[in-house]
Amino acid sequence: MADPLVPRMQGFGTTIFAEMSALAVATGSINLGQGFPDTDGPPAMLDAAVEAIRSGGNQYPPGPGVPELREAVAAQRLDRYGLEYDPATEVYVTVGATEGISAAVLALTGPGDEVIVFEPYYDSYAATIALAGAERRPVTLRPVEGRFTFDPDELRAAVGPRTRAILVNSPHNPAGTVFTRAEMEAIAAVCREHDLIAITDEVYEYLTFDGAEHIALATLEGMRERTVSVSSTGKTFSVTGWKTGWVTAPAEYVRAVQTVKQFTTYAVGGPWQRATAYALRNELPWVEDLRASLESKRDRLITGLEAAGFTTYRPQGTYFVQADIRPLGFTDGMELARALPEKVGVVAVPTQVFYDHAEAGAHFVRFAFCKKDEVIDEAAERLRRLG
Numbered sequence: 001m002a003d004p005l006v007p008r009m010q011g012f013g014t015t016i017f018a019e020m021s022a023l024a025v026a027t028g029s030i031n032l033g034q035g036f037p038d039t040d041g042p043p044a045m046l047d048a049a050v051e052a053i054r055s056g057g058n059q060y061p062p063g064p065g066v067p068e069l070r071e072a073v074a075a076q077r078l079d080r081y082g083l084e085y086d087p088a089t090e091v092y093v094t095v096g097a098t099e100g101i102s103a104a105v106l107a108l109t110g111p112g113d114e115v116i117v118f119e120p121y122y123d124s125y126a127a128t129i130a131l132a133g134a135e136r137r138p139v140t141l142r143p144v145e146g147r148f149t150f151d152p153d154e155l156r157a158a159v160g161p162r163t164r165a166i167l168v169n170s171p172h173n174p175a176g177t178v179f180t181r182a183e184m185e186a187i188a189a190v191c192r193e194h195d196l197i198a199i200t201d202e203v204y205e206y207l208t209f210d211g212a213e214h215i216a217l218a219t220l221e222g223m224r225e226r227t228v229s230v231s232s233t234g235k236t237f238s239v240t241g242w243k244t245g246w247v248t249a250p251a252e253y254v255r256a257v258q259t260v261k262q263f264t265t266y267a268v269g270g271p272w273q274r275a276t277a278y279a280l281r282n283e284l285p286w287v288e289d290l291r292a293s294l295e296s297k298r299d300r301l302i303t304g305l306e307a308a309g310f311t312t313y314r315p316q317g318t319y320f321v322q323a324d325i326r327p328l329g330f331t332d333g334m335e336l337a338r339a340l341p342e343k344v345g346v347v348a349v350p351t352q353v354f355y356d357h358a359e360a361g362a363h364f365v366r367f368a369f370c371k372k373d374e375v376i377d378e379a380a381e382r383l384r385r386l387g
């Protein structure tokens with residue numbers, strides 16, 4: 001039988017996260033591939049979800065999200081970034097950041113439009129842009145003095161008459177870069193000059209290290225009115241399975257997002273929303289402890305990877321370290337990632353799948369450090385056998 005999949009989704013196959021997590025289960029390996037923590041979120045937030053279920057909050061919530069979450073999100077954007085959003089018209093709750101991004105891309109771009117992404121890019125971006133019928137234009141992040149960054153001239157050169165939007169992820173998965181104010185200003189300048197819409201993916205907004213500050217693009221001059229900001233509960237509160245996210249944007253963009261989102265999922269699970277509202281208001285001190293603990297886990301994994309012979313790039317945020325495999329005599333990260341579980345019982349993700357120019361990322365693999373210390377230590381011990 002011919003493949004029934006629509007042509008624009010051909011080639012997307014199975015996500016690398018699903019493939020590698022299945023491989024981890026099948027081989028009983030330590031999974032440092034898919035980024036999810038192996039410890040739970042704040043106990044009172046978990047209790048709030050249980051309480052929401054037990055107290056009858058189990059029917060359709062309002063499509064835009066429960067008012068208490070929209071208000072908590074608006075308060076968070078104001079407290080943390082000084083950005084004012086009207087909870088009634090400028091905040092919209094989505095099924096994780098993934099749906100926030102896809103609803104924004106589907107609502108705002110279409111055939112004939114180009115969307116700029118920084119590669120390596122989070123895998124859903126390429127699929128979502130394809131689903132919209134738009135085209136992606138990658139700008140490559142390259143290691144410069146130990147951190148992945150872009151050349152502003154390359155960014156400017158990527159903009160053409162058909163460019164409609166730019167997707168900006170900072171802290172950046174999988175590179176680990178937190179864009180500096182100067183980098184964000186360069187992006188903002190291009191957006192203003194060419195009248196682009198910015199869609200920002202800020203899911204790691206709290207998870208930054210070494211004092212690196214997350215700059216919300218919407219705070220820069222002339223950007224609030226053209227930026228659709230996206231974030232979610234999963235990473236901030238260590239509940240990646242809750243799939244509760246939100247979009248904040250000017251009302252006309254939120255209306256556009258709503259038009260799409262109401263027909264993809266209509267609404268988001270009520271108990272998760274109520275518990276997230278509780279957490280945004282009460283659990284930010286817990287998040288600060290998480291951030292500090294991830295910073296030390298990052299250092300722990302880097303020490304282990306270096307001892308095993310990899311060259312590493314010290315991320316300023318996220319869950320992930322990029323490791324260059326060439327010092328160990330390997331050249332193809334895909335081959336190594338597929339062999340690693342058999343060889344030593346550890347799963348990683350080949351970074352090349354996040355590029356259009358796969359050669360730029362061929363020699364990197366991504367390891368996650370959002371794991372218990374003993375898990376990181378055991379993985380490092382096993383990886384030492386590679387040398």
Ligand code: PMP
Nearest residue numbers: 096097098122173201232234245
């Ligand atoms: N963007 C990035 C950069 C991510 O790493 C992830 C994975 N958490 C997502 C979006 C998806 O977030 P969510 O699970 O809230 O849909």
Ligand code: GLN
Nearest residue numbers: 017018033034035036173
């Ligand atoms: N964000 C997670 C990662 O980068 C994966 C989420 C997913 O499986 N789609 O590892």
